[in-house]
Amino acid sequence: MSEETVTSRRKVLGWTGAGVVVAATAAGGAVAAVRSGDDVQPAGAAGAAVAFHGANQAGITTPVQDRLHFASFDVKTEDREELVALLKEWTDAARKMTQGRPVGEGAVGGLAEAPPDDTGEALGLPSSRLTLTIGFGPSLFTTKDGGDRFGLKAHRPEALVDLPKFPGDALDPNRSGGDLCIQACADDPQVAVHAIRNLARIGFGKVAMRWSQLGFGKTSSTTPEEQTPRNLMGFKDGTHNVAGSDRAAQDKHVWVSAKDGPSWMAGGSYLVARRIRMHIETWDRTPLREQEEIFGRTKGEGAPIGRQREHDAPDFKAMLPDAHVRLAHPDNSGVTILRRGYSFTDGTDGLGRLDAGLFFIAYQRDVRDGFVPLQMRLAKLDSLNEYIQHVGSAVYAVPPGVRDEDDWWGRELFQNH
Ligand code: HEM
Numbered sequence: 001m002s003e004e005t006v007t008s009r010r011k012v013l014g015w016t017g018a019g020v021v022v023a024a025t026a027a028g029g030a031v032a033a034v035r036s037g038d039d040v041q042p043a044g045a046a047g048a049a050v051a052f053h054g055a056n057q058a059g060i061t062t063p064v065q066d067r068l069h070f071a072s073f074d075v076k077t078e079d080r081e082e083l084v085a086l087l088k089e090w091t092d093a094a095r096k097m098t099q100g101r102p103v104g105e106g107a108v109g110g111l112a113e114a115p116p117d118d119t120g121e122a123l124g125l126p127s128s129r130l131t132l133t134i135g136f137g138p139s140l141f142t143t144k145d146g147g148d149r150f151g152l153k154a155h156r157p158e159a160l161v162d163l164p165k166f167p168g169d170a171l172d173p174n175r176s177g178g179d180l181c182i183q184a185c186a187d188d189p190q191v192a193v194h195a196i197r198n199l200a201r202i203g204f205g206k207v208a209m210r211w212s213q214l215g216f217g218k219t220s221s222t223t224p225e226e227q228t229p230r231n232l233m234g235f236k237d238g239t240h241n242v243a244g245s246d247r248a249a250q251d252k253h254v255w256v257s258a259k260d261g262p263s264w265m266a267g268g269s270y271l272v273a274r275r276i277r278m279h280i281e282t283w284d285r286t287p288l289r290e291q292e293e294i295f296g297r298t299k300g301e302g303a304p305i306g307r308q309r310e311h312d313a314p315d316f317k318a319m320l321p322d323a324h325v326r327l328a329h330p331d332n333s334g335v336t337i338l339r340r341g342y343s344f345t346d347g348t349d350g351l352g353r354l355d356a357g358l359f360f361i362a363y364q365r366d367v368r369d370g371f372v373p374l375q376m377r378l379a380k381l382d383s384l385n386e387y388i389q390h391v392g393s394a395v396y397a398v399p400p401g402v403r404d405e406d407d408w409w410g411r412e413l414f415q416n417h
Pocket residue numbers: 231233235236237238239240241276278295297324325328329330337357358360371374375378388
């Protein structure tokens with residue numbers, strides 16, 4: 001992008017310096033202003049930019065985008081200052097990319113003798129509602145033998161527990177864990193992949209990608225007023241979820257409050273990611289009635305069994321005792337989490353079966369009364385278990401949002417401790 005173009009866009013949008021395009025809303029994640037070419041478009045239009053700055057990180061209660069690239073990294077440097085410098089550099093790059101701008105001098109704006117700052121494949125593409133959300137895994141705080149790698153051991157949140165082994169887990173260590181994660185969500189897969197690739201490039205030598213996952217279709221929504229997406233089992237998924245507009249429910253179930261402790265996590269959340277493989281071929285040979293009984297909802301409308309419409313209140317007595325929705329519903333489980341998962345299909349498994357399923361992502365205020373008890377209940381009782389297997393797992397503390405131009409990911413943790 002030429003300086004002239006940048007300047008004219010700044011004029012149109014009222015940018016200041018390298019500044020923010022939009023004002024963050026109170027929730028910190030809502031879609032706000034937007035650019036596409038040189039025109040300001042209404043929020044929510046294709047290519048709209050999501051505010052990067054705010055009290056909470058974007059990508060949690062933000063209306064769910066269509067595509068995902070989720071990456072987990074191991075930190076290779078042993079130097080805390082080098083890690084802090086990387087977090088600052090990452091923040092700067094994320095700030096730019098989420099607003100549809102290239103990293104550094106861009107793909108073609110730098111010295112011809114040096115590799116470009118930006119890898120270039122998002123040149124000319126709008127921001128596509130890209131959000132980048134960072135999380136810190138348990139292993140960032142302590143090593144396996146209890147060591148204190150970065151002086152953070154005393155600041156590990158109690159809520160950042162190592163997940164217990166759940167019945168039926170078949171976890172692949174190469175698809176699990178990690179010191180840091182970045183969740184990239186966008187409406188264009190190229191934009192999401194570009195973002196992760198550029199962050200990995202910036203981190204070269206300091207971090208190494210441990211595993212990553214592409215997701216091609218959202219399986220949950222945080223916008224109940226919109227059509228509910230379907231998962232690969234063909235069912236509407238996300239009918240009953242924490243809505244992006246429901247601040248009261250978010251404060252109760254998603255955001256860590258100042259009282260919860262530790263103070264650096266106030267405004268943050270906890271992320272659980274599970275790669276859940278579906279036995280698609282077996283599912284496809286299962287009769288419709290049985291499929292509906294397994295979930296406790298109809299396949300077409302998505303209505304609770306015994307009811308007519310998708311958003312009708314469930315009649316639990318009409319469902320089988322081991323129906324997924326009956327077990328998972330907050331009235332019966334006592335648990336509320338925000339689900340934000342994606343479908344994946346990673347080719348075949350060498351045995352002629354699709355390696356496909358749900359990359360489950362959940363956000364909650366405390367894992368100990370969120371995912372852990374709920375998954376324990378589902379792993380023991382859910383009739384869906386015959387058709388799925390959890391093969392990857394990770395948990396992260398997601399720090400609060402980046403407040404302004406001078407702020408950076410993890411500042412509350414690293415600067416004060
Ligand atoms: C491949 C695995 C899974 C599939 C295919 C699946 C599918 C579904 C479907 C179709 C619904 C009904 C629509 C809705 O209300 O959103 C649902 C609801 C739900 N699921 Fe899952 N799910 C899976 C795994 C999980 C896991 C691992 C958890 C949590 C540990 C979970 C928690 C929930 C919750 C909380 C609800 C909402 C229940 C309600 O309030 O009515 N699901 N799921």
